[in-house]
Amino acid sequence: QGQLVESGGGLVQIGGSLRLSCTASPDSIRINYMGWYRQAPGKLRELVALINNGGRTNYTDSVKGRATISRDSAKNTVVLQMNSLKPEDTGTYYCIAFLWNGLRWGEYWGQGTQVTVSS
Secondary structure (H helix, E strand, O other): OOEEEEEOOEEEEOOOOEEEEEEEEOOOOOEEEEEEEEEOOOOOOEEEEEEEOOOOEEEOHHHOOOEEEEEOOOOOEEEEEEOOOOHHHOEEEEEEEEEEOOOOEEEEEOOOEEEEEEO
């Protein structure tokens, strides 16, 4: 079984920056891609950014130029650096990983971390 642990959420000022991290366990787990979705109350969950095991990235248009997603050398941790934050970036951010759980490949989700952007 895979498990995702998120960190870095919180309150940040408009125009500020935030760094979200997500670590998949166990350390030796096989991962195809990792990334982040977000969801505001009453809104659909939307993609923020993904990175696959080849380093290819995918960003939603609303964060392009403001967000950078990366993975560590072990490829079990994904980091989302977001700058120039806007109120519309507010929401619950969920880490996602497509990984091998010992039985099959499947999507795993973190519990979510709250990001609030305000003045």
